[in-house]
Amino acid sequence: xxxxxxxxxxxxxxxxxxxxxxxxxxxxxxxxxxxxxxxxxxxxxxxxxxxxxxxxxxxxxxxxxxxxxxxxxxxxxxxxxxxxxxxxxxxxxxxxxxxxxxxxxxxxxxxxxxxxxxxxxxxxxxxxxxxxxxxxxxxxxxxxxxxxxxxxxxxxxxxxxxxxxxxxxxxxxxxxxxxxxxxxxxxxxxxxxxxxxxxxxxxxxxxxxxxx
Numbered sequence: 001x002x003x004x005x006x007x008x009x010x011x012x013x014x015x016x017x018x019x020x021x022x023x024x025x026x027x028x029x030x031x032x033x034x035x036x037x038x039x040x041x042x043x044x045x046x047x048x049x050x051x052x053x054x055x056x057x058x059x060x061x062x063x064x065x066x067x068x069x070x071x072x073x074x075x076x077x078x079x080x081x082x083x084x085x086x087x088x089x090x091x092x093x094x095x096x097x098x099x100x101x102x103x104x105x106x107x108x109x110x111x112x113x114x115x116x117x118x119x120x121x122x123x124x125x126x127x128x129x130x131x132x133x134x135x136x137x138x139x140x141x142x143x144x145x146x147x148x149x150x151x152x153x154x155x156x157x158x159x160x161x162x163x164x165x166x167x168x169x170x171x172x173x174x175x176x177x178x179x180x181x182x183x184x185x186x187x188x189x190x191x192x193x194x195x196x197x198x199x200x201x202x203x204x205x206x207x208x209x210x211x212x
Contacts, residue, residue, distance in 0.1 A: 092203065095206075096195070100191065103187045107140060107170050127174045127175075130159065132158060132176065133175040134174055173185065
Protein backbone atom coordinates (compact mmCIF):
# COMPACT_ATOMS: atom_id res chain seq x y z
CA UNK A 1 0.00 0.00 0.00
CA UNK A 2 1.65 3.22 -1.15
CA UNK A 3 2.17 6.29 1.01
CA UNK A 4 0.12 8.38 -1.49
CA UNK A 5 -2.79 5.96 -1.29
CA UNK A 6 -2.62 5.85 2.49
CA UNK A 7 -2.53 9.61 2.73
CA UNK A 8 -5.91 9.80 1.00
CA UNK A 9 -7.59 7.90 3.80
CA UNK A 10 -8.40 10.96 5.95
CA UNK A 11 -10.21 12.37 2.94
CA UNK A 12 -12.10 9.11 2.54
CA UNK A 13 -13.03 9.23 6.22
CA UNK A 14 -14.25 12.78 5.70
CA UNK A 15 -16.85 11.61 3.16
CA UNK A 16 -18.26 9.11 5.62
CA UNK A 17 -19.92 11.95 7.51
CA UNK A 18 -22.74 11.59 5.00
CA UNK A 19 -23.80 8.48 6.88
CA UNK A 20 -24.53 10.55 9.95
CA UNK A 21 -27.98 12.09 9.49
CA UNK A 22 -29.26 12.71 12.97
CA UNK A 23 -26.16 12.79 15.14
CA UNK A 24 -25.19 16.12 16.68
CA UNK A 25 -22.52 18.06 14.83
CA UNK A 26 -20.27 17.93 17.89
CA UNK A 27 -20.36 14.12 17.95
CA UNK A 28 -19.58 13.92 14.23
CA UNK A 29 -16.71 16.39 14.55
CA UNK A 30 -15.23 14.48 17.48
CA UNK A 31 -15.50 11.17 15.62
CA UNK A 32 -13.84 12.66 12.54
CA UNK A 33 -11.05 14.22 14.63
CA UNK A 34 -10.31 10.94 16.40
CA UNK A 35 -10.36 9.07 13.06
CA UNK A 36 -7.89 11.42 11.44
CA UNK A 37 -5.56 11.35 14.43
CA UNK A 38 -5.58 7.55 14.53
CA UNK A 39 -4.89 7.19 10.80
CA UNK A 40 -2.21 9.88 10.74
CA UNK A 41 -0.47 8.25 13.68
CA UNK A 42 -0.57 4.86 11.97
CA UNK A 43 0.89 6.34 8.77
CA UNK A 44 3.76 7.95 10.64
CA UNK A 45 4.62 4.64 12.30
CA UNK A 46 4.26 2.69 9.07
CA UNK A 47 1.56 0.55 10.65
CA UNK A 48 0.49 -2.18 8.20
CA UNK A 49 -2.89 -2.38 9.99
CA UNK A 50 -4.08 0.82 8.31
CA UNK A 51 -6.75 -1.00 6.27
CA UNK A 52 -8.19 -2.59 9.40
CA UNK A 53 -8.25 0.79 11.09
CA UNK A 54 -10.12 2.22 8.13
CA UNK A 55 -12.63 -0.66 8.22
CA UNK A 56 -13.17 -0.23 11.95
CA UNK A 57 -13.81 3.48 11.54
CA UNK A 58 -16.28 2.91 8.72
CA UNK A 59 -18.17 0.29 10.75
CA UNK A 60 -18.28 2.56 13.78
CA UNK A 61 -19.73 5.40 11.77
CA UNK A 62 -22.25 3.13 10.09
CA UNK A 63 -23.43 1.83 13.43
CA UNK A 64 -23.79 5.36 14.73
CA UNK A 65 -25.69 6.38 11.61
CA UNK A 66 -28.06 3.40 11.84
CA UNK A 67 -28.67 4.02 15.53
CA UNK A 68 -29.28 7.70 14.86
CA UNK A 69 -31.85 6.85 12.20
CA UNK A 70 -33.63 4.41 14.51
CA UNK A 71 -33.74 6.97 17.31
CA UNK A 72 -34.88 9.72 14.95
CA UNK A 73 -37.70 7.54 13.59
CA UNK A 74 -38.81 6.58 17.12
CA UNK A 75 -38.78 10.24 18.18
CA UNK A 76 -40.77 11.23 15.10
CA UNK A 77 -43.40 8.57 15.78
CA UNK A 78 -43.54 9.58 19.44
CA UNK A 79 -44.16 13.22 18.53
CA UNK A 80 -46.77 12.19 15.98
CA UNK A 81 -48.55 10.14 18.64
CA UNK A 82 -48.43 12.99 21.14
CA UNK A 83 -49.77 15.44 18.55
CA UNK A 84 -52.62 13.07 17.72
CA UNK A 85 -53.45 12.52 21.39
CA UNK A 86 -53.50 16.26 22.01
CA UNK A 87 -55.82 16.84 19.06
CA UNK A 88 -58.04 13.99 20.23
CA UNK A 89 -58.31 15.48 23.71
CA UNK A 90 -59.18 18.89 22.28
CA UNK A 91 -61.91 17.38 20.10
CA UNK A 92 -63.29 15.28 22.95
CA UNK A 93 -63.42 18.33 25.20
CA UNK A 94 -65.34 20.25 22.54
CA UNK A 95 -67.70 17.29 22.24
CA UNK A 96 -68.40 17.27 26.00
CA UNK A 97 -68.90 21.03 25.97
CA UNK A 98 -71.40 20.66 23.15
CA UNK A 99 -73.27 17.93 25.01
CA UNK A 100 -73.38 20.03 28.18
CA UNK A 101 -74.70 23.04 26.29
CA UNK A 102 -77.65 20.91 25.13
CA UNK A 103 -78.75 19.92 28.65
CA UNK A 104 -80.96 22.95 29.20
CA UNK A 105 -82.83 22.31 25.96
CA UNK A 106 -83.15 18.62 26.87
CA UNK A 107 -84.96 19.46 30.12
CA UNK A 108 -87.89 20.74 28.02
CA UNK A 109 -88.42 17.38 26.30
CA UNK A 110 -90.93 14.68 27.22
CA UNK A 111 -88.08 12.21 27.58
CA UNK A 112 -86.54 14.28 30.36
CA UNK A 113 -89.87 14.71 32.16
CA UNK A 114 -90.16 10.91 32.31
CA UNK A 115 -86.50 10.44 33.25
CA UNK A 116 -86.62 12.97 36.10
CA UNK A 117 -88.43 10.58 38.46
CA UNK A 118 -85.67 8.01 37.88
CA UNK A 119 -83.04 10.64 38.68
CA UNK A 120 -84.81 11.41 41.96
CA UNK A 121 -85.12 7.75 42.96
CA UNK A 122 -81.46 7.09 42.16
CA UNK A 123 -80.34 10.09 44.22
CA UNK A 124 -82.46 9.01 47.21
CA UNK A 125 -81.08 5.45 47.09
CA UNK A 126 -77.51 6.74 47.08
CA UNK A 127 -78.13 8.79 50.21
CA UNK A 128 -79.44 5.93 52.39
CA UNK A 129 -81.01 8.40 54.79
CA UNK A 130 -84.53 8.75 56.20
CA UNK A 131 -84.55 12.55 55.86
CA UNK A 132 -83.49 14.00 52.53
CA UNK A 133 -83.46 17.44 50.97
CA UNK A 134 -83.94 17.46 47.19
CA UNK A 135 -82.72 20.46 45.20
CA UNK A 136 -83.68 20.94 41.55
CA UNK A 137 -82.85 23.37 38.80
CA UNK A 138 -85.63 25.80 37.92
CA UNK A 139 -87.09 23.72 35.11
CA UNK A 140 -86.94 20.41 37.01
CA UNK A 141 -88.48 22.02 40.07
CA UNK A 142 -91.47 22.96 37.93
CA UNK A 143 -91.74 19.48 36.41
CA UNK A 144 -91.76 17.46 39.64
CA UNK A 145 -94.92 17.88 41.68
CA UNK A 146 -95.37 17.87 45.43
CA UNK A 147 -97.70 14.88 45.03
CA UNK A 148 -94.96 12.93 43.26
CA UNK A 149 -92.47 13.64 46.05
CA UNK A 150 -95.03 12.70 48.70
CA UNK A 151 -95.73 9.42 46.90
CA UNK A 152 -92.00 8.59 46.78
CA UNK A 153 -91.59 9.51 50.46
CA UNK A 154 -94.54 7.33 51.47
CA UNK A 155 -93.38 4.38 49.40
CA UNK A 156 -89.83 4.52 50.73
CA UNK A 157 -90.77 5.46 54.28
CA UNK A 158 -88.70 8.62 54.55
CA UNK A 159 -89.04 12.37 54.77
CA UNK A 160 -88.43 14.44 51.65
CA UNK A 161 -87.93 18.20 51.74
CA UNK A 162 -87.85 20.36 48.63
CA UNK A 163 -84.74 22.52 48.94
CA UNK A 164 -83.46 25.69 47.31
CA UNK A 165 -83.18 25.97 43.54
CA UNK A 166 -79.82 24.91 42.12
CA UNK A 167 -77.68 27.67 40.67
CA UNK A 168 -75.80 25.27 38.42
CA UNK A 169 -76.67 22.01 36.73
CA UNK A 170 -79.82 20.37 35.39
CA UNK A 171 -81.44 17.61 37.41
CA UNK A 172 -81.43 16.91 41.13
CA UNK A 173 -79.01 17.00 44.05
CA UNK A 174 -79.91 15.01 47.16
CA UNK A 175 -78.58 16.18 50.54
CA UNK A 176 -78.86 14.85 54.06
CA UNK A 177 -80.97 17.09 56.31
CA UNK A 178 -77.84 18.02 58.31
CA UNK A 179 -76.01 18.95 55.10
CA UNK A 180 -73.11 16.57 55.72
CA UNK A 181 -73.71 14.31 52.74
CA UNK A 182 -74.90 14.91 49.22
CA UNK A 183 -75.23 13.16 45.89
CA UNK A 184 -75.15 15.07 42.61
CA UNK A 185 -77.51 13.41 40.14
CA UNK A 186 -77.70 16.31 37.72
CA UNK A 187 -77.07 15.62 34.06
CA UNK A 188 -73.70 17.34 34.44
CA UNK A 189 -72.80 15.28 37.50
CA UNK A 190 -73.73 12.04 35.79
CA UNK A 191 -71.66 12.93 32.74
CA UNK A 192 -68.62 13.66 34.90
CA UNK A 193 -68.91 10.27 36.59
CA UNK A 194 -69.23 8.59 33.21
CA UNK A 195 -66.63 10.75 31.47
CA UNK A 196 -63.86 8.08 31.40
CA UNK A 197 -66.20 5.55 29.77
CA UNK A 198 -67.64 8.18 27.43
CA UNK A 199 -64.14 9.24 26.38
CA UNK A 200 -63.23 5.67 25.45
CA UNK A 201 -66.48 5.20 23.53
CA UNK A 202 -66.22 8.55 21.74
CA UNK A 203 -62.58 7.93 20.90
CA UNK A 204 -63.39 4.57 19.33
CA UNK A 205 -66.29 5.94 17.33
CA UNK A 206 -64.66 9.17 16.18
CA UNK A 207 -60.89 8.73 16.10
CA UNK A 208 -59.97 5.07 15.72
CA UNK A 209 -59.55 5.34 11.94
CA UNK A 210 -57.61 8.59 12.25
CA UNK A 211 -55.04 6.82 14.40
CA UNK A 212 -54.61 3.99 11.94
